[in-house]
Amino acid sequence: MNHESAMSETSPNSLSHSSSATENSAASEENLRSDYIKICNFNFFYGSKQALFDISMDIPEREVTAFIGPSGCGKSTLLRNLNRMNDLIDGVRHEGDVIVNGQSIYDPHIEVISLRKRIGMVFQKSNPFPKSIYENIVYPLRVAGQNKKSVLDETVERSLKGAALWEEAKDRLHDSALGLSGGQMQRLCIARAIANRPEILLMDEPCSALDPIATAKVEELIHSLKKDFTIVIVTHNMQQATRCSQRTAFFYLGKLIEFDITTKVFGNPSQKQTEDYITGRFG
Amino acid sequence: MNTPHILTTFEESLQILRDDALMMGSLTDRNLANARKGLFDRDEDWCNTVIVDDEEIDDLEVLIDQNGIALMLRFSPMASDLRTVVSTMKLSMNLERIADQAVNIARRGRRLLAKPELPETNELAPTFAMAETMLKDAIRAYADADIELARSLKDRDRKLDALNRDYAERITFRMSQDIENIPIYIDLIFISRFLERIGDQAKNIGEDTIFAVSAEETRHSNRGPTPMEP
Numbered sequence: 001m002n003h004e005s006a007m008s009e010t011s012p013n014s015l016s017h018s019s020s021a022t023e024n025s026a027a028s029e030e031n032l033r034s035d036y037i038k039i040c041n042f043n044f045f046y047g048s049k050q051a052l053f054d055i056s057m058d059i060p061e062r063e064v065t066a067f068i069g070p071s072g073c074g075k076s077t078l079l080r081n082l083n084r085m086n087d088l089i090d091g092v093r094h095e096g097d098v099i100v101n102g103q104s105i106y107d108p109h110i111e112v113i114s115l116r117k118r119i120g121m122v123f124q125k126s127n128p129f130p131k132s133i134y135e136n137i138v139y140p141l142r143v144a145g146q147n148k149k150s151v152l153d154e155t156v157e158r159s160l161k162g163a164a165l166w167e168e169a170k171d172r173l174h175d176s177a178l179g180l181s182g183g184q185m186q187r188l189c190i191a192r193a194i195a196n197r198p199e200i201l202l203m204d205e206p207c208s209a210l211d212p213i214a215t216a217k218v219e220e221l222i223h224s225l226k227k228d229f230t231i232v233i234v235t236h237n238m239q240q241a242t243r244c245s246q247r248t249a250f251f252y253l254g255k256l257i258e259f260d261i262t263t264k265v266f267g268n269p270s271q272k273q274t275e276d277y278i279t280g281r282f283g
Numbered sequence: 284m285n286t287p288h289i290l291t292t293f294e295e296s297l298q299i300l301r302d303d304a305l306m307m308g309s310l311t312d313r314n315l316a317n318a319r320k321g322l323f324d325r326d327e328d329w330c331n332t333v334i335v336d337d338e339e340i341d342d343l344e345v346l347i348d349q350n351g352i353a354l355m356l357r358f359s360p361m362a363s364d365l366r367t368v369v370s371t372m373k374l375s376m377n378l379e380r381i382a383d384q385a386v387n388i389a390r391r392g393r394r395l396l397a398k399p400e401l402p403e404t405n406e407l408a409p410t411f412a413m414a415e416t417m418l419k420d421a422i423r424a425y426a427d428a429d430i431e432l433a434r435s436l437k438d439r440d441r442k443l444d445a446l447n448r449d450y451a452e453r454i455t456f457r458m459s460q461d462i463e464n465i466p467i468y469i470d471l472i473f474i475s476r477f478l479e480r481i482g483d484q485a486k487n488i489g490e491d492t493i494f495a496v497s498a499e500e501t502r503h504s505n506r507g508p509t510p511m512e513p
Contacts (some may be wrong), residue, residue, distance in 0.1 A: 239359055266361050268498035278361040280293060281286040 033101065036061035036230050037082060037200065042096035044077060046089070051077045053254045055096070059247075064222060065229045065246035068238060070282065073251040075188065075234045079202050082232065083119035084112050101199065120193035124205040126185035128177035128192075133160075133169050136177045136188055137195050144196075155195050162228075163191035163222045183214020190221060194229070201225065203233040207240060219244050238278055242266050250274045285363075293358045297367065300350050304371045304378075306416075307343040308422035311378045314340065315418060315481070318385040319411050322392035322474065325400065333389035340382040347375040348464070363495070370495035374425055377484040381418060384477040384484075391470045391477075398467050403454060407475060410446045414478040414485070417443065421488035428496045436489035436500070443482035450475045 035058035044052035052074045059065045080086045082098060084105060096206035098105045105115055115139070128136050137159050138152040146152065156173065162165040163275050165187045169180075178189055186206060193201060203222070207215040222231060222244050235241050242262060249259040250273070258265060258274045269275045276282050288294045314333050321329035351372040351489050354360065360368055395404070417439055424433035451472050459467045 075469065183398055267365070275362050276286055279364045280288050280290055280358075282289065 029064075032061040034058055034060045035099075037232070038097075038099040039078070040097045040099065042078070042081070042094065042098065044074075044081060044085055044086070044094045045092060047076070047091040051254050052081075055255060055256050057259050059230065059232060061101075061230050062226055062228070063247060064226050064233060064245040066241035066248045067232065067234045067251060068236070068241050068248060068277075069251035069257075070277065071236075075249075075251045076253040077205055077254075078251070079232060080121075082200070082202055083116050083121060085116075085121065087112060087215050095106050098151040117196045118198050119202060120196065121202045122189050122204070122206045123185070124208050125207070126182065126189045126215060128180070128188050129183050130176070130178060132174045133177050133180070133188060134173040137192050139192065140196050143193035159191040159195040162194050162219060162225065163187045163190055164224070181214070183210050183217055186210060186218055187221060190218070190225075194225070198229065200230045200232070203231065205234055205236060208236065213238070213280055238266065250277060252277070290358065293354075293360075293364075296354045296358065297360075297364065300347065300368065300371050302372050303343055303347050303350065304324055304374050305422070305426055307340060307347065307375055307378050307475065308425070310336065310340050310343070311382045312415075312418055312422065313387075314382050314385040315415055317380050318388040318392065319415065322395070322411075323405065323408065325392075325396055327393055327396055330389040330396075331394040333385050337382050337386045344375045344379040348372055363498075366495045366498060370425075370491040373491045374488050377487050381481050381484050384481050387477045391474050395467060395470055399464070401464060401467055403457065403468070403471055403473075406450065406453075407445070407471065407478070409510060410443065410450060410475055410478045413443050414481040417482050417485035421485040421492070425492045425495075428492070430493050430496050432493040433489035433496075434501075436486045437504075438487040440482045443479055444473065446453060447479035449476045 023060050031064045034042050037059035038057070039057050040053050042052060042055040043050060053076060055074075067079060077086065081094065082100075082105070086092050086094075094106075100119070103110070129139060131139070134152075134156055137156045138146075141152060141155060157166065157170075160169055165184060168184060169188075172179075178183065180188060186209075190201075190206075210218065219240065222233065225231060233241075235244075235245060245262045247259065248265040250257045250265065250269070250271070252273055257269045258269055260270065264270075265274060266278055269278065289295075315338050317329045317333045320326055321333060346448070351368050354368055355365075358364075417436055420432055421436060423429065424436070454468050454472050454475075458465050461468070493499050493501050
């Protein structure tokens with residue numbers, strides 16, 4: 001599917017009306033980019049196997065964009081391309097481009113390490129280091145050579161507050177992170193991801209291993225984080241995509257089938273493949 | 284023909300919901316026909332049957348609401364499935380109201396039996412026929428997902444409104460000349476008004492059917508389209 005057809009026009013036949021009209025007007029007043037992440041005719045190959053086919057889409061700034069689709073459809077592959085995580089795999093290659101805030105992430109002048117500082121990632125399974133809560137958060141700063149205690153303390157407090165974990169963790173900052181619950185560990189990983197003040201947060205099924213309460217806390221966190229970050233989330237949970245995201249992209253067999261406002265995609269999708277998938281008629 | 288759902292329990296629950304709605308439609312249609320017979324044949328038994336049979340329709344409305352809510356809880360329907368569930372619950376609400384109008388007509392019809400028969404009663408026949416046809420077509424449009432038939436109900440509702448208006452004006456004029464029978468004329472004006480309301484509710488069913496099938500919003504269509512927000 002080409003870029004024009006995937007980015008269908010907003011339909012006047014709304015299922016959900018002005019729930020975020022206020023946010024929208026705020027966004028336009030702030031002059032946020034509608035193409036903060038611009039994916040252009042992107043193809044991706046694992047060796048000889050093509051995993052992504054001619055993906056083109058514009059991801060707006062400081063919104064939550066959800067990627068959905070059946071297993072193997074390429075959504076995580078595309079997500080991992082957005083901060084070049086896939087570069088770590090042997091034998092991969094790409095065609096096309098990904099432009100973040102006006103600059104290609106494949107620009108030869110771009111350092112991949114600094115790119116990944118700008119574009120943080122949270123994984124399906126929380127992966128705290130076997131260190132204290134405090135050390136987990138300051139780890140990226142220490143790696144960058146920052147050891148000033150006041151800076152580290154400020155970062156820990158800011159990041160834990162940003163990840164809605166401060167109240168639960170402030171009295172045990174030097175306890176092992178491995179003693180936290182699953183939901184707390186995932187929020188710690190989010191805190192670690194935002195410690196470096198990235199521009200973009202990529203989340204690959206961040207709640208798939210969490211119970212409903214922990215999931216609700218992470219979803220609430222996503223809602224609050226979008227004030228400061230552009231968020232792209234891969235999820236198999238369509239209710240989660242509906243609750244958390246402003247836009248949703250549906251992928252199938254490595255192709256972008258439909259990309260539109262979330263209420264449109266889940267209320268009245270333009271493509272039959274999308275309708276069949278979200279209504280459970282697929283396969 | 285839609286591809287069936289992978290979950291057969293979901294498919295079955297949707298089918299049960301639709302079947303109950305169609306059963307309710309059929310009972311409502313029958314009740315309105317019985318109300319017509321009670322009124323024009325001056326038959327108390329038909330009037331009483333309408334009043335008694337309304338209970339079954341009320342029970343179906345509750346059942347459809349319960350099943351619709353259970354279906355949403357269990358299966359979290361999306362897109363056309365969600366629209367189908369919501370429109371079916373709204374259909375059942377409109378059918379219940381139509382059945383209540385049939386009861387109102389039956390009650391007024393029963394009261395008229397104790398009074399002299401006036402020729403103005405039979406002048407209600409075209410209004411009655413139009414309301415009945417609109418109800419049948421609304422149910423058929425829902426059952427067959429027939430958007431064009433559903434669309435036709437809006438214009439026909441306007442015609443029914445006009446019939447009711449003309450009738451009310453005519454009867455009001457006659458009331459001034461035949462003061463003795465004013466209570467009968469008032470009952471007849473009410474019956475015409477009930478039929479006009481049935482047209483409104485049939486039109487509502489048509490609008491909900493259009494929404495279920497195509498997600499097109501046709502209510503308050505004199506208003507401009509509402510832009511979709513993220």
